[in-house]
Amino acid sequence: EIVxxxxxxxxSVSPGERATLSCRASQSVSSNLAWYQQKPGQAPRLxxxxxxxxxxxIPARFSGSGSGTEFTLTISSLQSExxxxxxxxxxxxxxxxxxxxxxxxxxxx
Amino acid sequence: xxxxxxSGGGLVQPGRSLRLSCAASGFTFDDYAMHWVRQAPxxxxxxxxxxxxxxxxxxxxDSVKGRFTISRDNAKNxxxxxxxxxxxxxxxxxxxAKGRRGSxxxxxxxxxxxxxxxxx
Numbered sequence: 001e002i003v004x005x006x007x008x009x010x011x012s013v014s015p016g017e018r019a020t021l022s023c024r025a026s027q028s029v030s031s032n033l034a035w036y037q038q039k040p041g042q043a044p045r046l047x048x049x050x051x052x053x054x055x056x057x058i059p060a061r062f063s064g065s066g067s068g069t070e071f072t073l074t075i076s077s078l079q080s081e082x083x084x085x086x087x088x089x090x091x092x093x094x095x096x097x098x099x100x101x102x103x104x105x106x107x108x109x
Numbered sequence: 110x111x112x113x114x115x116s117g118g119g120l121v122q123p124g125r126s127l128r129l130s131c132a133a134s135g136f137t138f139d140d141y142a143m144h145w146v147r148q149a150p151x152x153x154x155x156x157x158x159x160x161x162x163x164x165x166x167x168x169x170x171d172s173v174k175g176r177f178t179i180s181r182d183n184a185k186n187x188x189x190x191x192x193x194x195x196x197x198x199x200x201x202x203x204x205x206a207k208g209r210r211g212s213x214x215x216x217x218x219x220x221x222x223x224x225x226x227x228x229x
Contacts, residue, residue, distance in 0.1 A: 034215040049215035087154055091214020095168035098156040098214050
């Protein structure tokens with residue numbers, strides 16, 4: 001099974017600042033990497049797929065980069081609605097096991 | 110409106126069975142892979158199982174392999190998860206999710222989930 005490791009576990013950021021979230025895969029997943037945002041009491045929302053393509057309706061302040069084993073989600077200027085938990089997920093193994101990272105909580109500093 | 114609505118959750122004793130359903134609407138169901146993802150209380154996301162549009166490809170997490178069975182009925186726009194030999198660690202909110210066209214392992218539409226509690 002491919003293990004996805006996210007860092008940091010918690011990121012404290014002031015509104016308007018940049019946030020950089022990391023995700024590492026235990027083996028190459030090519031560009032088969034997605035990012036999700038989850039707010040309390042809500043289902044996750046797809047932000048990025050293919051490591052760097054924004055999903056429909058996602059603001060341009062969200063960007064993804066990386067390939068192979070190292071990936072980054074950047075939020076260029078944090079808005080109040082961006083404080084949430086973010087998960088990365090690999091889907092390189094399909095129909096084998098797909099795996100999520102443990103999540104990064106972005107909180108208000 | 111594109112929508113996924115899960116049902117079938119509840120309280121069940123260890124070792125018993127439960128069948129979850131997911132009703133899809135607002136899109137051409139039989140064009141897309143579908144998945145189940147769960148989230149234990151206060152924990153992260155865990156992919157459980159997925160099925161291709163024609164049921165030709167099916168995958169399971171190691172934690173449920175041999176106990177859970179995913180299926181779909183394209184005529185009824187429905188996805189199912191048969192869960193047998195349930196354990197306490199299966200307690201979670203179970204989400205139905207739609208795979209994205211071209212990136213079928215990326216989930217672009219999610220339901221609101223159905224809660225499964227395994228306890229005696």
